[in-house]
Amino acid sequence: MNFEDNQALFIEEARDRLQTIEGSLVILEKQPADMDLVNEVFRGLHTIKGSGSMFGFQSVADFTHHVESLFDEVRSGHFPVDSRIIDIGLRSVDCISLLLAGGDGGEERLGILSAIEGLEGDGAGERVSRAVRAAEAEEGEPRPRVTAPGSGPERIFRLSFRPQKDLLHRGVRLETLFRELSSLGSCHVTAVTEAVPELGELEPSLLHMSWLITISTREDLEAVRSVFIFVEDYCELAISPVELGAGEEGIMVPKLGEILVDRGFLQDSDVEEIRQEQKPFGAVAIDKGKVSAEHVEAALAEQAMVRTIGSERESRQEAATIRVRKEKLDGLMDLVGELVILQAMMEQEAKKDSAGAFASLSENLGRLSADLRDTSMSMRIVPLQEFFMGFQRLVRDLSAQVGKPLRLEISGGSTELDKNVIELLKDPLVHIIRNSADHGVETPELRSRLGKAPVATISIDARQVGPRVEISIADDGAGLDMGRIRERAVEKGLIGAGETDEERIRSMVFEPGFSTSEKTTDISGRGVGLDVVKRNLERLRGEVSLSSEEGRGAKLTLSIPLTLVIIDGLLVMIGGHNYVIGLNQVQECVDMTASARGAGGRDSMLNLRGMTIPIIALRESLMIDGDYDGLARLVIVNSEGASVGLEVDAVVGRKQVVIKPLSRAVSSIKAVSGATILGDGSVALILDVAEIVRARIGR
Template sequence: MDISRFHAAFFEESRENLDAMEAGLLALESGTADGETIHVVFRAAHSIKGGAATFGFTAITQLTHQLETLLDEARGGGRRLDAAAIGALLVAVDALRGLLAAAEHRDAIDEPALARAHAGLERMLGRAAAGPGKSAAPTGDAGPGRWRIGFTPAPTLFTSGNDPLRILRELAGHGELDVACLDARLPAFAEMDPFEAYLAWDLMLPGTVPRKAIEDAFAWVEDECELAIEAVPETSALAPPPAGTAGNVVAFDRGGDARAARGDADGSIRVAVAKVDALINLVGELVITQAMLRQRSAQLDPVANEALLAGLEQLDRNTRDLQEAVMGVRMLPVEFAFSRFPRMVRDLAARLDKKVRLRTHGEGTELDKGVIEKIVDPLVHLVRNAIDHGLESPQQRREAGKDETGTLTLSAAHQGGHIVIEISDDGRGLDRDKILAKAAERGLAVPDNPSDAQVWDLVFHPGFSTADRLTDLSGRGVGMDVVRKNIAALGGQVEIRSRKGAGTTVSIRLPLTLAILDGMLVSVGGEVFILPLNAVVESLQPASGDVRTIAGEARLLRVREDYLPLVDLAAQFGLPGGRGGAALAVVVESDGSRLALEVDDLLGQQQVVVKNLEANYRRVRGISGATILGDGRVALIVDAAGLAQAQRLQAA
């Protein structure tokens, strides 16, 4: 059998186990772990080791063998996991990530990183560096004779993908293994249940094998089998272990009812993202078709076609429910983004000699998978900024009368059809005077008597920073323009709140999904365009005197006390009917800039399914995507952020 087809599942499950190990180790270090945490970490390591051994990934097997040896001493009470031991374990976790990536992509192994991981674990185990994968000599917990092992798998052991032969191969690696296969429970052929397991094994191993090694071989199937381990004299004959054996017998039998209950509770399956995306695309097509039917049915006689119209109305409700259900498949808890920060905060705090307490709220808040993947980089930058330049050193905090341990808070919450993610610290806060001085030095335009929000907005200018010393980690303000640009590309907004000496909060507002858009339909030059509703500020019908032309070309629209750039969408996209004066104007805001878009008519609001125009046609300046309307026509979605950026470049 070609087992390489199972590699993808192994790599995915191993990465999940590494995440569980890292989270558990950080909890142990911070003192927030419970008594089960060390066992969770050990089982995760043992699962990776077993899978790696099955697929022949020797380097992974050797490193996890060392790692679980240290963990086994800790879970047995023979070792306390101090900061140094947890540090060595975390280095090993990093090395395992590298080994998994190398095995998955068939790249070369990072030998220096692997050697550091082995050396760190060897130091913690208190033995001379004997080379990767060499274990200590067996300890004398075995009896003077042999080990007899009775092993009866439950049906769930096979249905969960475990292979008893893998366990036998692992046991055979410790010494000469005698195996007897028992079928005493085998019924008549007509009474056989294809989902039942009728076979059992009676095994013998030399007494020099550590009992712990035997228990470890069965550790990941102990809930799915009946297991008895007994020390017997060398002269004992090979026979099934007696029922009810006491003393050295260890039994792991949770019973059929418990196993069935556990199987019923495990109601998840793994599905490739491509399949989910294909399903969402098909539902999008169904929504478009349903919208077409609704538009055509509006012309029917409601009396003569009462039954048909009632059926179409029911189809409308069912389609809407189906759309929401399918979109929920791509929704993931924001914990998938937050989970990487405990380790990063720990390492940065140690590197900068600071004390940082990380708190998270709303990890269960759900967000589209695509949005989560694209928001991680901005969050990483903001967290680094907060630790490097936001939080003071322990001495500075003591002098300011604060707790020497700074607090960094990540929170997420739903607000309407959006999610708001906030990164807060209780550090020194932004310095208003310093920012204004830096803006004057760079010649940036600043309004008279600017508000705090206007001052904080200055840090989003490219290259803006007030840091006295820039580091390789961050600079408060350095790269903030990229943060805002990336968030704007997701249809989101970012703002800063700060108080000197009390801390800073960066608030990010994002749409829940990128696949569906709430839009305003407008008519321009006989075509229909979609304006993202979250970018629309207001619509108005300007008077002729409100439009001004400067430098012979640029046009400005007066909106109360402000003058905004006026963009003729018909001229922008080469459509007939461009005007010298605006009939209707829609004010949009993106990336902190406002501009007015000249349109012919407002057609209403509608939720539309977003189609990727670049993948199906080509990139069009000022257009972010497309959709299909109920009458079958294609409508382009206006890129408000792109138009705003073009206006800024033109003004510069």
């Protein structure tokens, strides 16, 4: 992998991290005391800063350093989590995204930096900017390393550093040494000051202090020891790795007493004695004079570091362990598709030699290629949770824009979907959520009058249903105004004045340009754009349905195939050519008998068990000359909630097909959405049923 590849990988990884940071910040706003979230934000920023510097994104590293410093202050308890911190954090996420895209962040970057500097409280903001400025201005002092941490796993070292009293006479600057040490990782330093004498006995140039240090780092023991290389002859130095005990549920966090015993500050018998008190261990240990407050502080720092490493490892185990560029997976999937097609061809040939070894080999290859296909597909399948978390920010911002308190509830985030499909779902979901926020939910005043909770809820839920995933977006608002929809639809001539079918009336909101809203806002206009949502879903071979209950809210359900690469299709024959219809749309197949056909010729109606169904002759739609002499078949499909019969020459059968993109020359043909290669090497076009129905009968 060359440097450019690494840079691209960094950008991709940084964007993922920013998404996580954004999600954490939105939750943090609601749970400001959750220090795990603060740590998560800090760690994310720290990694972006370090990797950014390593891969040549200095502007990203420099800016992120400022924000990281702010969250370090928050982490240290010097600054409370409040709306200003969250705002700065979220604005910084946007700004870092801009910087990653090659922008300079312009005024927004400066605005954020001055917002940090302007923070009041205990002066944390000023301290951050002062510290940054000092670090930038300081010459001759080792600056904290702005590099990615070492390559090893995160580990903890416990150091005991007792310098000789005359160390300062040797020109050693302890501040420099500790600064260098803290650049290796997350460092906690406790000075043990109990040996400092009163002024009358103090020789001011001699040292009477020692230090207990705990460091969490990716560097090894030698790297830590090397910091002390110039003082090792003039001190007692002990460095020992902290054993991270693994339990069934990850790293076990040691008890305070265990650490104090391990460090030699307490005996086992002391621990028993202190535990008898049934009060906070550290406080009792100090009160009883068993240990100093400084010993307890150092032990607590070690305990906190073990806990942090445990939670980091846990979250790493939950996520994918190897990052692979999406393009590579797409390329792999293409190759697997070719292999599947080749295997189908081989199977065709093998049938001619059913008793020979070739048939057996072909069968084995068939099994292997099917396994390979499934494994490759599963690599692109990712949980929806992270994707959903991105909408927390959207809902937060919308809440402020529309002046309605909103909250987003997410469930089913562990449901998995093809990464490519997820990317294409973003715009439709954004649109639906904006609609809900702007027009779906009532104002707080109205909700109060209606006896509803003042904070409106928008919920996203996902679940797998067979080979498809259903994503529902619901709100607890007013629901659809069916009377108004009916009125508008009649005005626009979309339905007759006597239309009573609720489902038909409800489906009007998916008509292009349909809106019941008296005013359009810059956020949405109810109904406007839902046709686009529907079209986008259809491009994904998905479907959208809408339900509503007056006064209780509305729910849109998107049903999407797990993957866009391979579909279950029904192979049909028209004019001697093969075509594929998505099996998810097929209801049934019937013979096209003369008696079944009603009056009229092509594109007429079928009376199926008392139900009148429009028929579309696909020969017409696909402009295929000639007639079929035999008994035609009808494939009854569901298109936009209504049954339609597609007349074909013959139904060949069910087939799982690998979708190949269309060449540019034919990609504009609306009736066709893709192509596939069959086992005999012939090409079959995949029909876009919704487009065909729309073109022929205008639905």
